[in-house]
Amino acid sequence: MSDYIKKCPDCGSIKLISKKERGEIICRDCGLVIEDKMIDFGQEWREFDSDQAGKRRRTGAPMTVTKFDRGLSTSVGTDSDIYRLGGKSKDKYKRLQKWQQRISTAIERNLKLALAELKRVSSYLKLPASVVEDSSEIYRNAVQRGLVRGRSMESVVAGTLYAACRRHEVPRTLDELATASGIDKKEIGRTYRFITRELGIRILPSNPVDYLPRFSSALKLSAKTQSKAVEILEKAQEEELTSGRGPTGIAAAALYVAALINTEKRTQREVADVAGVTEVTIRNRYKELLKELKLEEELKPTVVVKTEETTETEE
DNA sequence: AAGACGAAAGTGGTTGA
């Protein structure tokens, strides 16, 4: 009966934080991401007898903005139905069908296509439903404001998804969006900026910490290393090392250092690849982190000894 | 041979006149 209570496989703690808006369950004690693709199948009401069941159960799909008509439209039969009708009924049917077609305007047709594309891309990226819904809403607004004209539908979809991810603090890199949607990275960036500006969507600069769980699990690093990286990032933010820098680069460097400290070394190339930055960037951030946060002592003692020896040989 | 390191030149975006 306690299906809902899970133990953290790493430290055994049962103090888990469920982050629904991110679709993640996180252990409060060690920071391990236990499940990152959760779906809530439960019903939010209770029923005690058939009378209550009749009142409280609802049928039909939930209303959602991911359907182009919010799941509410009616369609007037299909053409195969017409052969079961005769005479007057047939005329009436035809008339109704015509009206229905007039109601679906160009906007709705566009939305229908766009939302299909949006679903395709988001399922490829395994994005939580809340992000998809938000993205649909943004796209709907964009279409109604006529912002899609002159741009490809796909690029606008990618742009709105990028914006929605940022808003929900589950950032994906532009590169990831680019490979998922097949749209050029620059193009996505352009439409993203255009759409958010025109619609007045305020988006905070993304926090490097938000990237850590994904990068860390892609590199198969321990939860310990991941929380170490969080710690490093927090210190780095206090020292103002993060402003103006690409958040992915900082996240990658923090993870790299944390891995070194915990003797789970990953090469700069490995880290760079999952973070979508170059080794050079990691090196630069990494140097800054070591200098400003005095992390040298935490690295292997052999390194420290060596630098002491080499000081004698300097000129 | 692979990884780490750093210099130099190039790219795309932002800012301020």
Added chain:
DNA sequence: TCAACAACTTTCGTCTT
């Protein structure tokens, strides 16, 4: 609208393990 600028990338050579 243009030039200066910062961050990041690409490329390449050198050093270390």
